[in-house]
Amino acid sequence: MEAFLQQLVNGIAWGGIYALIALGYTMVYGVLKLINFAHGEVYMMGAMSGYYSARWLGLSERPGAVSLLTALGIAMAFCAALGTAIERVAYRPLRRAPRLAPLITAIGVSLFFQNAGQLVFGADPKVAPQLLETREILRFGEVAVTNLQLVILCVAGALCAALTFVVQRTRMGKAMRAVAFDRETAALMGVPIDRVIAFTFALGSALAAAAGILVSLSNPKVDPLMGLMPGLKAFVAAVLGGIGSLPGAMLGGVLMGIAETLVAGYLSSTYRDAIAFVILIVILVLRPAGLLGRASKEKV
Amino acid sequence: MPAARGLPGWRRAAAPWLRAAGLLLALLAFDRAMDQLHNPYFTQVLVLVAVNVVLAVSLNLILGFTGQFSLGHAGFFGIGMYVAAAISVHAGAQIQAFLHEGLHLPLLAVRTLFFLLLLGAGAAAAALAGVLVGLPSLRLQGDYLAIATLGFGEIIRIVILNIDAVGGARGLSVVSSNPAYSVRYEGLFAVYAVTVACILLVARLVYSTRGRAYLAVRDDEIAIESLGTSPTRVKTEAFVVGAALAGVAGVLFSQSQGYVHTNSFTFLRSVEAVAFVVLGGMGSITGSILAAAALTVAPELLRPVADYRMVAYSLVLIGMMLLRPEGLFGTRELTLGGLRRLLGRGPRAAEAP
Numbered sequence: 001m002e003a004f005l006q007q008l009v010n011g012i013a014w015g016g017i018y019a020l021i022a023l024g025y026t027m028v029y030g031v032l033k034l035i036n037f038a039h040g041e042v043y044m045m046g047a048m049s050g051y052y053s054a055r056w057l058g059l060s061e062r063p064g065a066v067s068l069l070t071a072l073g074i075a076m077a078f079c080a081a082l083g084t085a086i087e088r089v090a091y092r093p094l095r096r097a098p099r100l101a102p103l104i105t106a107i108g109v110s111l112f113f114q115n116a117g118q119l120v121f122g123a124d125p126k127v128a129p130q131l132l133e134t135r136e137i138l139r140f141g142e143v144a145v146t147n148l149q150l151v152i153l154c155v156a157g158a159l160c161a162a163l164t165f166v167v168q169r170t171r172m173g174k175a176m177r178a179v180a181f182d183r184e185t186a187a188l189m190g191v192p193i194d195r196v197i198a199f200t201f202a203l204g205s206a207l208a209a210a211a212g213i214l215v216s217l218s219n220p221k222v223d224p225l226m227g228l229m230p231g232l233k234a235f236v237a238a239v240l241g242g243i244g245s246l247p248g249a250m251l252g253g254v255l256m257g258i259a260e261t262l263v264a265g266y267l268s269s270t271y272r273d274a275i276a277f278v279i280l281i282v283i284l285v286l287r288p289a290g291l292l293g294r295a296s297k298e299k300v
Numbered sequence: 301m302p303a304a305r306g307l308p309g310w311r312r313a314a315a316p317w318l319r320a321a322g323l324l325l326a327l328l329a330f331d332r333a334m335d336q337l338h339n340p341y342f343t344q345v346l347v348l349v350a351v352n353v354v355l356a357v358s359l360n361l362i363l364g365f366t367g368q369f370s371l372g373h374a375g376f377f378g379i380g381m382y383v384a385a386a387i388s389v390h391a392g393a394q395i396q397a398f399l400h401e402g403l404h405l406p407l408l409a410v411r412t413l414f415f416l417l418l419l420g421a422g423a424a425a426a427a428l429a430g431v432l433v434g435l436p437s438l439r440l441q442g443d444y445l446a447i448a449t450l451g452f453g454e455i456i457r458i459v460i461l462n463i464d465a466v467g468g469a470r471g472l473s474v475v476s477s478n479p480a481y482s483v484r485y486e487g488l489f490a491v492y493a494v495t496v497a498c499i500l501l502v503a504r505l506v507y508s509t510r511g512r513a514y515l516a517v518r519d520d521e522i523a524i525e526s527l528g529t530s531p532t533r534v535k536t537e538a539f540v541v542g543a544a545l546a547g548v549a550g551v552l553f554s555q556s557q558g559y560v561h562t563n564s565f566t567f568l569r570s571v572e573a574v575a576f577v578v579l580g581g582m583g584s585i586t587g588s589i590l591a592a593a594a595l596t597v598a599p600e601l602l603r604p605v606a607d608y609r610m611v612a613y614s615l616v617l618i619g620m621m622l623l624r625p626e627g628l629f630g631t632r633e634l635t636l637g638g639l640r641r642l643l644g645r646g647p648r649a650a651e652a653p
Contacts, residue, residue: 035443093622099442100369101621104578107371107571108617115610228567235447274458277451284448285436 002142007265008258013149013218015257016156020211021234022241022249022256023163024083024204030180030244031200033099034091037106039208040231041113042083046075046209047222048121051128060129068131068151068213075213076206083205084198092194110231117224125223128216148218159210160250163203167246176200180244233260233276240283242293251291323496331489346488347556349596350495351549356576356592357502357585358545363574364582364631365506366538367518368438369446372453373573376543378460378565379429380422380550385474385560386466387421393478400481415485418551419494426547427540429456434539438532453570461562471561474554485555494552498545503585505541514538515583568610575613578620581627586634591627 021043028036053074054060059067090109094102138145167173175196178186187193215230216222233256241252256276264272283290334343359373387395392414399410437448466472476483485491505511513534516524521531554560572595580591599609620627632638 033443035447090618090622094625097621097625100367101625103369103443103446104574105618105621107574108614108621111568111571111610111614112618115614119607119611232447232450236451239447268462270462271458274455277455280451281436281448281455284440284444288440288444 003265005140005143007261009143009145009149011258011261012254013152013257014261015254016153017211017215017253018230018234018237018256019250019253020156020159020207020214021230022238022253023160023246024208025235025238026241026243026246026249027176027200027204029238031176031183031197032091032102034102035106035235036091036201036204037103037231038086038090038109038113039204040227040229040234041110041117042079042086042205042227043208043212043231043234044117044222044224044227045082045113046079046205046212047128047216047226048117048212048224049075049078049209050131050213050216051126051222054129054131059131063130063132068217071131072155072210072213075209079205079209079212080202083201083208087198087201092197110228114225114228121224123224125221125226128220128222130220131213132217134218146218152214152217155210155214159207160246163207164246166203172196172199229273233273236276236280239290240279242290245290245292245294248290248292324493327489327492327496330492331487334488343486343488344556345597345600347491347552349593350488350491351553351556352572352576352592352596353589354495354498354549354552355546355573356580356588357499358542358549359573360577360580360582360585360588361502361506361514361545362539362542363577364584364588365511365518366514366535367582368535368539369442370449370539370542371446371567371570371574372433372449372451372456373542373546374565374567374569375433375449375453375456376426376429376546377550377553377569378456378562379426380547381554381560381564382460382466382472382550383422383425383547384418384551385472385554387418388474388476388483388555389472390465392483393476393481396481396483397478411482411485414483415490415555418555419548422547422551423544424547426550427544429547430540430543431536433543434536438535438539450567450570453565454567457562457565466560469562471559471563474558474560483555484558491552491556494548498548499585499589502541502545506585518583572613575617578627579616581629581631583631584627584629584633587627587629587632590629590634 021039024039024042025036028034028039050071054067054071057070059071086109090105091102094105132148132151135147136144137147137150165173167176175186175191176199178189178191179193179196179200183193186196211230234253237252237256238249239252240255241248241250256279259275259279260272263275334346337343355373355377359370362368362370362373395417396410396414399405399413400407405413433449433452437445437452440448460466461469474484506514513524513529516529517531517534517538524534525531550565553564576592576595577588579595580587580589595613602609
């Protein structure tokens with residue numbers, strides 16, 4: 001029982017990271033109906049920018065909240081710019097093309113960052129500098145919660161809350177929802193489509209960058225291919241929760257984290273990567289709209 | 301083929317056989333010529349070209365002609381690869397010994413039969429997997445189908461990685477348990493004969509009456525449904541044939557490489573196959589043959605800058621979609637007549653029907 005609860009705690013913390021990445025997928029899918037395959041690479045670039053800023057600014061010499069927030073801020077700003085740049089170069093010219101075209105460019109962009117990353121940063125994993133020292137802060141019987149897990153959950157929770165505020169309570173958020181609902185009509189009502197889509201990419205990419213920083217807190221291995229699998233799995237998490245739905249992405253992310261830790265803990269760690277795709281296929285067959293999504297005829 | 305029309309009856313009937321005989325002779329000559337070169341590296345590259353051509357043409361059937369975006373093609377390739385390797389290692393010598401000593405067949409016939417058995421088994425296993433993957437996922441469209449097939453491709457890989465009988469993470473060397481019976485095919489003749497057969501199969505299929513249904517599904521699914529043909533059936537058919545041919549490519553790969561590993565059919569391999577089809581033109585068989593051959597040979601010629609191969613792939617994918625989304629050839633085929641027109645001989649393009 002203790003082992004199970006411990007796995008659950010680890011899974012929820014890991015799921016917080018998936019949730020942050022999944023939000024980016026779900027938002028972009030909402031406004032563009034596009035699977036942004038390059039999103040996992042934005043997450044990788046977030047971790048990379050955290051690594052380099054921590055090294056150049058010497059953040060690891062004084063680990064603590066200030067260092068963590070600085071790294072988060074730099075990575076999120078950098079990736080927000082990167083995300084909008086990707087949209088501008090690779091997706092905007094194809095807004096009117098058949099849906100296969102932007103999907104293929106998305107894969108191209110993803111491959112580009114993986115391979116250019118290997119040339120620029122080197123293919124070998126780097127050890128991310130410690131921004132926080134690990135300590136155990138809570139203990140229930142045999143179940144231990146480290147400060148890192150708590151920080152991951154708090155930051156992820158705060159960012160989710162901030163995102164919900166932006167989407168539900170601001171003018172830009174209202175415009176995003178309008179574009180997601182019906183792009184043509186929104187354009188007719190004077191919503192600046194291009195700016196809204198760019199903003200959506202910036203927002204999603206900043207969240208992915210935050211996930212990249214958080215993941216390197218507890219799993220300090222940063223390499224150019226680190227975005228591939230988490231990216232795909234976070235997409236599955238978004239589908240699981242119901243693509244296009246923000247609470248769905250958060251729920252799907254946490255469920256995915258738990259499922260994966262349990263499989264790795266109880267079955268075999270080699271099946272860890274398979275469970276995500278099994279979940280994907282089961283959900284696509286049984287409930288294509290996802291757990292919290294609304295059914296629509298267009299998707300399936 | 302139009303050239304045979306207007307000839308006397310017997311010559312028209314003999315024309316396909318003559319063409320086949322000519323093709324076989326050409327293949328044999330090609331095989332002999334390459335053999336004389338005694339250059340294993342050259343042979344290796346030519347085998348890889350053939351394998352990638354089969355992979356590209358089979359994916360073109362699904363992606364180009366039927367318009368279904370599959371990102372799991374490498375999974376079927378892997379199944380063919382492992383089925384052939386497993387049969388060769390665990391039963392290859394026994395089967396050949398039975399054919400040779402039990403049925404007293406000559407060695408050449410034994411080897412040919414065994415090779416055909418491997419091809420059949422690899423294709424059948426991959427086709428079966430194609431049915432299992434296709435039935436649930438072909439109800440999905442566009443990006444959902446892409447991600448579902450990607451998922452299946454990864455599941456296939458991870459499952460094989462966990463089967464200890466085929467070596468698991470160690471991979472599997474294709475070696476015979478009895479040195480008297482070789483289970484590998486290193487010559488080019490068999491590989492290229494199979495490649496030509498696969499190309500002809502796809503060409504015959506898509507330019508037949510039945511194949512029109514594939515194009516129709518790609519162009520307008522609702523229209524074909526209203527004509528009383530089930531798009532799901534057509535899609536599944538194309539998907540299963542494509543999967544079986546990918547399995548054939550896998551068999552060729554495993555028997556000529558002599559070593560199989562799950563790293564040979566990761567997600568990147570599927571992406572590579574997509575790159576062949578997209579570059580050559582979705583819906584052009586000759587286009588994907590040329591693209592597969594070019595993208596296989598180019599990195600060999602550019603060894604010094606081979607590190608940039610995948611970067612170049614990614615830029616090709618992006619650039620192609622932005623500048624010429626239909627691929628180099630679009631849906632056109634490269635034909636001798638077309639080539640002659642291009643060079644300024646023969647009938648002008650405007651005069652051709």
